[in-house]
Amino acid sequence: MQDIFRCAGLIALIGFAFSSINAQNAILRGQVTTIDHEPLIGASVYVSANVGTATDTEGRFELNPTPGNLTLIVSYLGFKTYTKTLGIVAGQTLDLDIILQNEPTILSTLTFTTGRFEKRLGSETVSIEVLKPSLINNSNKFQLDEALQKVPGLSVIDGQANIRGGSGFSYGAGSRVLLLMDDIPILQLDAGFPNWNDIPVENVGQIEVVKGAASSLYGSAALNGVINFRTAYAHNEPETKLSLFTSTVDAPADARFKWWDKAPVTFGTSLSHKQKIGKLDLVSSVFYLNEQSHNDSTFTKYGRINLNTRFRASKRLTLGANLNLNGGNNSSFFFWRADSLKYSPFRGTVSKNQPFRFNIDPHLTYYDGGGNRHKILSRYFRVENRVSNGRSNFSSQYYAEYQFQRKFKALDLNFTAGAVYIGTNVDAELYGDTTFQSRNLATYADFEKRFGSKLTISAGFRYESNRIKNPGFVYPGGVVAPSNESEAKPVLRIGANYQVGEYSFLRASWGQGYRFPTIAEKFIYTNLGGFNISPNPDLQSETGWSAELGLKQGLQVGSLKGFLDLALFRTQYQDMMEFNFIDFQRGFSSLNTGGVRISGLDASLVGELQLFKCPTTFMAGYLWIDPQFLEFDLTPQEPGVTPTQGQRNAIGSSSTENVLKYRSRNSYKFDIESQIKRFSIGFAGTYYSFQEAIDRTFEFFVPGIKSYREMNTGGVTLLDLRVAYRPIDNLKLSFLVNNVGNAEYVSRPGLLEAPRNFAVRVDWGW
Template sequence: MRIFLVLGLLLGAICAHAQLGILRGTVSSSDTKDLLIGVNVIAKNGSGVTTDIDGRFEFSLSPGTHTITFRYIGFENLEKTYEIKAGEATEVKVMLTPSVSQLEMVVISAGRYEQRLEELTVSMEVIKPYLIENRNNTNISQVLDQTPGVILVDGEPQIRGGSGYSFGAGSRVQVLLDDIPMLSGDIGRPNWGYLPTENVEQIEVIKGASSVLYGSAALSGVINLRTAYPRDEPITKVSIFKGVYSAPRTSPDLYWRDPDYRHELGVYHPVQNMVAAPMQGGANFFHSRKVGQLDVTFGANLFSDMGFTGPEIPDKFDENGRPLVWDSIEESGDTLFRRPAQMSENRARGNLNLRYRFKNIEGLSVGVNSNAMYSLSSFALLWLDADTGLYRPRTRGITTTEQLNFNIDPYVEYIGKKGRNHKLKTRYFHLDNENTNNQSNYSRTYFAEYTVSQDFSHYGIEGLNITAGGMTTYTDAWSNLYVANERGDGENFAHNSALFMQIDKRLFHRLTLSGGVRYEWFRINNDFREAPIFRAGANYRVLDGTFVRASIGQGIRFPTIGERFIVTAVGGQNIFPNPNLQSERSYNAEFGVKQGFEVGGFRGFVDAAVFYQEFDNFIEFTFGTWGVPDPLGPGLNIQQLNEILGFRSVNTGPALVRGLDFSVMGQGKIGGVELNLLLGYTYVQPLVLDPENVYIVSDLETAMGDNYPIVPENPADQVGLQPVFAPITYQNTSSFGDGNLLKYRVEHMAKLDVEATYKGFSLGTSVRMMTPIRNIDRAFIVLDTDLFLPSGVTQWMEDNQNPIYVMDLRASVKVSKRSKVALIVNNLYNTEYAIRPLSIESPRLTMLQYSLEI
């Protein structure tokens, strides 16, 4: 009897299932006709699915009339009614219309799932690829220079003044390529030339502590470059460009007209019989297409820049009149000379992204992204002097790097029908830097991260999204630079793991709440550290197009291998290790308002925010006397002094950065003119909270007390050097102690980029205003003498106290339906300026660009 009952129940269930109907189809954009991935398809009874990677959906419904809602970020919601018949499949094709009520932008970085820009609880800027292409930016740092709230000091990113200058070590801004960290594993430095400018979907810049989702280096923010996937139609883009530097305003600095260097550059002006002005040029290529279920994206870049900073001053000339620089002394006693080095850059880069979308397993895709670059470049830390040597490096102050980088990023992604998405991302990052001056370094970084996100609207809980995951990264590093470790062999490893979770909930269709937690484990060699961090935020839609937000978040940054174990000299300046360097922590709070606007067909956002970030155990690169001369005698001569003077990363105690941020972003048409606008102003007040705090007692002070007589050639120099030996505090290591300003900060900056296009003709301009850095290391002022480091920086800072204005101009014209020619002039007025004193910026650069899109 029981058997018949069970059979009856099974038969009833089968019959009931057989009575269901099926609704299936595709969802695409009415504008581009591209199929849309991840569209929520929901019935009134709460059941529903998400479109897969091919834009398809399918689910079962009971017979009858059903109202289905199609919902996707950046598009208008759509409701459609369908008649479902038992045992039959209903095929539909749905077109969603992009939202036009305001400038809809979809971002991922803030919560690791797609969100509308205006609904975020943090400040974010979004940079579209048109700005990179039309400005002919040859690396990502150049477009970041035009981003509100961001400035780069010798390639080191600062967001809202949260970072200073640390000779390239230990970034407080996490740099990502497709959500995966791209900072070097040994020293935490970004390589902007490595990132693929030719393959950019958009760049997302989070301003404020973001360690909960992105870990240690995201203490002050995140820069995430997202590469593009193929559209339904193939795209091919090619551009070539050539540019020439103008003569600097200071005519004595025009090094390329110096006849002593004709042989070095080897390019002659046909009339003047002088070396021609240095040039740069290159080419970009990009192609993407769908081949059945396979998505293919390929990009390449060639770039050559002779540089605007000339060769080193020679020590002598050979019998043919060619300049030579002293290099080293062999064991035999013979002196070796080399040709003078010059600032330049040459690179070849390629990237290939592949993604396969499974037909038989809906929503499943696997892929691999890859990027590789070979480059040969030179870098100088200090100019020769501020009189006639602004565009010359100090002799033996250039480091030349032959670099081979590549990364391979396999990944798996599954978009579930019930709003649950799984991602497994991995990376192998290979970095080889063959440097002169015994500074070569090699590292291998292995990365893996799994995340799962759940949209609970499929379960009847509207507006709830939970993202959780874990990551691990491991770096092996080898270098003669990092010999201050326990074994003294230059071999080190770093291991970082974390678990994280973030919850976002929308309430009453107006309020969005967000909260997250992360637990970090970090280890360098035998030193193990761990820490929890938290964040929370809210966004409230006051009116249509008006959004108010507030957030608070913690940040943490563990010191890198380089900061703890480096031993080297750069530009004549010694760099000392600090194996006992402690982690720095911060918390960040902000309150902001975002207002959407629309004027005719032109729409966008106005955003204003006030922010406050407080640090503990703040790490600063600090000048002092480190180590003890050998032998330690009753006196200290100049040679011994030079051996122990230099920079070292130290914990300086508490600090804070507060200020305000304002930006406007817009695009659209007014009349027949298409406009793009990006405008911003940022004010920061970066403060040391305890200026009398003694950071550290130097080894020399411990060993000798006050008994360290110096024997300079000029007794007057001894008086000037006394601050070098005082206890190491903010006051005696800062060139400008008034106001307790942190070093190497730009307090005011304003930026504008506007472009207008009409009937194939385009005209655009970029303008940047910044106030000069007022506070640098006092050592550069103290040592600005003929005896030590005669740089002229003291007089330069006195003479250049007014705001800096730099303007770029660009114009292009379409010569056919698919090609255009552009003239681009950077630094139009040939402004002579330095963001970081002791390092001059580029004079005017005039470029001609030809672009073709097929």
């Protein structure tokens, strides 16, 4: 018994000694976040070789250092290392809030879209491109779709985003690429179409483009990819920027096309301000554009107001609301008048519109005591398009999403799950001048796990339910009976990334896609230049999958830093939806065209270097695709016999080759800019090969299209030039020439793009 007491006494004495030593130490604790106040999980925090830790799921840490003068070092890949000298006394408790600044190098670029949390670009399991604000501003791209033309593997055809040939020309209805604004869909729900000028590019932080099926995380319209516009929030110092720009066009190479006596002029301005006011982050901007187009009877005038707020109520709770308003008027036409009047409209094809749109987005983020992140995203989106010739449409959208995220530190696993509700009311002359209702419900889960230090595996699942309530209507060509259609489908994805070297990453992914038809695709009725567009209530959803094998190789040789990305991919759709000509009474209608397959190679090179001692940035890309129908039959249709799917595909195409319509098999683009003291000079180039197939009907009935295509089978090459000068640090004067060679070209039949044009821009910041 005495031995037991002696042992107990010894243990107590040792414990007292240790507690006494610990009492002499200090407590150093705090939280590590980004400039956007997102916690950084796993950041390294240390004060000596033996005293250190990593931040938890809330970005928090706690150390017990020996008192004295210490140097605190906090590091995280992709951010500048934080260093601070501290004087700590025994028993002191010191609380710190540490904000890490982004490391401005290509190799440390961080992305968010594919996993709903920030991670290094090289560790992505899918192809993703990042477009930075400097390139957008330097190129005077004041509308997002123009800026996106810089992205390798992506093109925009008459407002329709197209990634790796996944889409063609959709007549303004339906999109396989989902547009997000700060992680929330911003497509117009009745037509599934982006209003590009709603996006405040003057406040851009970065634009992330995900290539391939992303439906498991983002839903129906992400069948072909995702474009996520992310707002730049305020830094520690207030920031204000004013931009003024004006442009005009040169005479076209063919003098017959020049309809103006005085060249059309465009001018615009934007003013943006970012500031931290205590716990409040404020981002605001106004934008105005008055554009006289190179196309006769075509113009755009609109103004936009943007306001983003974020209030840090506590270290765990952040809440706020974003507001965007856009109003104005514009005019456009569908196709040209004649072979000799390509910049003038064909009769009956001019549309005049007075749009007004606004969205308000309340949001909340909360980290609970267990380090779990809870996020609520919401949006009310109102669209009012007052269009001439009986094409007006009005819609209201309600969006709500709850998102849960947890980092299982012991397993090195990120888990994200959520639920989404989208409801829409649509009232439009285009759809029988009656009220439609649509509803989307979804739940999703996404996992990303690291095995050791090199292998990352990601997987996702989404279950989505869609419904359209059609009240029925009568139109000149017939009757659409009332219906209440619903459909639900699951989609899956899986991907892997293996780091084979310090800057070498192999990746492979496979993902399913799903797209439910929009109200416009099923129920639209209108007339454009004598062509009817008729409803198809029997239109079915399309499904598909996308797979790729890719390599991202970091480059760091001397002053050169960047990434080379190579990807082999294949995309396959079932029951793809496309507008096709049916007959002279019904005109065009959206139909299921059966299966299609698109295979190809996507290569891009992005980086920075010192070129003749001048800081230089560059971006280049090449895309080759082989887009084919799974069924394509040139056998003549027998009289009185319903054509097969393969025969319908062949009959509707202008080509006897099995190639999908409105696709270029080859394209490349580049952009390079160098700084020479206070000057900068940039060059950009784009090449698109000839679109081998379009709708055969256009060649027969639209004047000049067939002859134009026969004379322009070599594709188009465009070159742009820009020069800028900074007389003082916060003032930049720019001069730009686009389409230097004054090339005559179209992105889709019947609409000629701008001839050589000149722009002047002034940027002033303080």
